[in-house]
Amino acid sequence: MSRLTHVEHGAYAPPAPARELTAVSADGARLHVEVHGPEDNPAAPVVVLAHGWTCSTAFWAAQIRDLAVDHRVIAYDQRGHGRSPASETCTADALADDLEAVLAATLAPGEKAVLVGHSMGGMTLMAASARPRFREHAVAALLCSTGSSRLVAESRVVPMPAGWLRTQVTKRILGSAAPLGPVTPLASRILKYATMGAGSSPGMVEACARIVHACPRTVRHAWSKVLDLLDLDLGVRALTVPTAVVVGTADRLTPVVHARALVATLPNCVGVTELTGLGHMTPVEAPELVTARIRELVSTYAEIKEGSA
Numbered sequence: 001m002s003r004l005t006h007v008e009h010g011a012y013a014p015p016a017p018a019r020e021l022t023a024v025s026a027d028g029a030r031l032h033v034e035v036h037g038p039e040d041n042p043a044a045p046v047v048v049l050a051h052g053w054t055c056s057t058a059f060w061a062a063q064i065r066d067l068a069v070d071h072r073v074i075a076y077d078q079r080g081h082g083r084s085p086a087s088e089t090c091t092a093d094a095l096a097d098d099l100e101a102v103l104a105a106t107l108a109p110g111e112k113a114v115l116v117g118h119s120m121g122g123m124t125l126m127a128a129s130a131r132p133r134f135r136e137h138a139v140a141a142l143l144c145s146t147g148s149s150r151l152v153a154e155s156r157v158v159p160m161p162a163g164w165l166r167t168q169v170t171k172r173i174l175g176s177a178a179p180l181g182p183v184t185p186l187a188s189r190i191l192k193y194a195t196m197g198a199g200s201s202p203g204m205v206e207a208c209a210r211i212v213h214a215c216p217r218t219v220r221h222a223w224s225k226v227l228d229l230l231d232l233d234l235g236v237r238a239l240t241v242p243t244a245v246v247v248g249t250a251d252r253l254t255p256v257v258h259a260r261a262l263v264a265t266l267p268n269c270v271g272v273t274e275l276t277g278l279g280h281m282t283p284v285e286a287p288e289l290v291t292a293r294i295r296e297l298v299s300t301y302a303e304i305k306e307g308s309a
Contacts, residue, residue: 013061023098026097062287099134114138140241149231183206196284245271247274248282
């Protein structure tokens with residue numbers, strides 16, 4: 001498990017959950033799950049948050065703080081991240097298994113939720129899109145800063161022309177098993193360059209750096225190999241619920257080309273938001289906007305679904 005470092009004050013300090021539990025995945029992997037918001041209000045709409053590679057539930061602090069006022073918010077640590085123990089199995093199918101386990105542990109039969117995924121969390125939604133439990137519970141989805149395939153080939157972290165050499169160098173950098181070490185000013189500058197827009201505030205950078213540096217290097221390395229070979233194009237076509245897309249135009253990890261490919265392929269895309277100058281960490285870089293998109297999906301689809309049941 002990670003060292004669980006995160007900022008302790010301000011908008012990006014993770015709020016205390018109303019309840020914590022453990023979901024058990026198909027292969028026995030144990031997943032740390034947090035439930036925020038009014039559990040005693042069965043009419044409260046439900047939002048499920050899936051974070052990205054090297055992150056944790058703390059990544060969603062700003063969204064949880066806002067949404068938990070009137071939503072039931074479920075956030076969980078992907079296997080090996082945060083407080084979820086590492087597993088020998090690191091595959092796209094395992095991501096889908098884990099999401100199904102979280103849904104089973106937190107939602108009543110037939111209960112609907114808006115599912116939100118950032119980066120690898122968005123890939124989790126794509127991997128699970130044809131699964132029975134996903135289809136039972138998902139009423140709408142939001143994909144933030146993510147892609148379905150060619151992740152290394154399209155990455156712009158390395159400032160070189162596209163081609164074989166850039167792909168190989170990128171693979172070496174993103175797949176490195178070297179420790180990240182403490183969060184120093186230099187480390188923060190590197191992380192900002194790779195994952196955030198130039199206008200990101202020091203508070204945003206620190207919040208992301210502390211979360212990313214807490215991820216064990218073995219976990220970071222294991223999942224980098226999965227992302228290198230990932231191909232979820234069929235999962236995008238199976239994602240039939242109303243789905244919105246958010247991307248930063250300065251995203252170097254999953255550039256805007258991925259978002260545009262998703263929009264062109266999704267069977268039921270209900271909008272794309274391209275955020276000028278923002279990087280890969282859109283829920284941190286534009287917390288109010290991402291939260292607003294979640295609320296729009298809830299008010300348009302989840303509440304209508306409940307009213308017509």
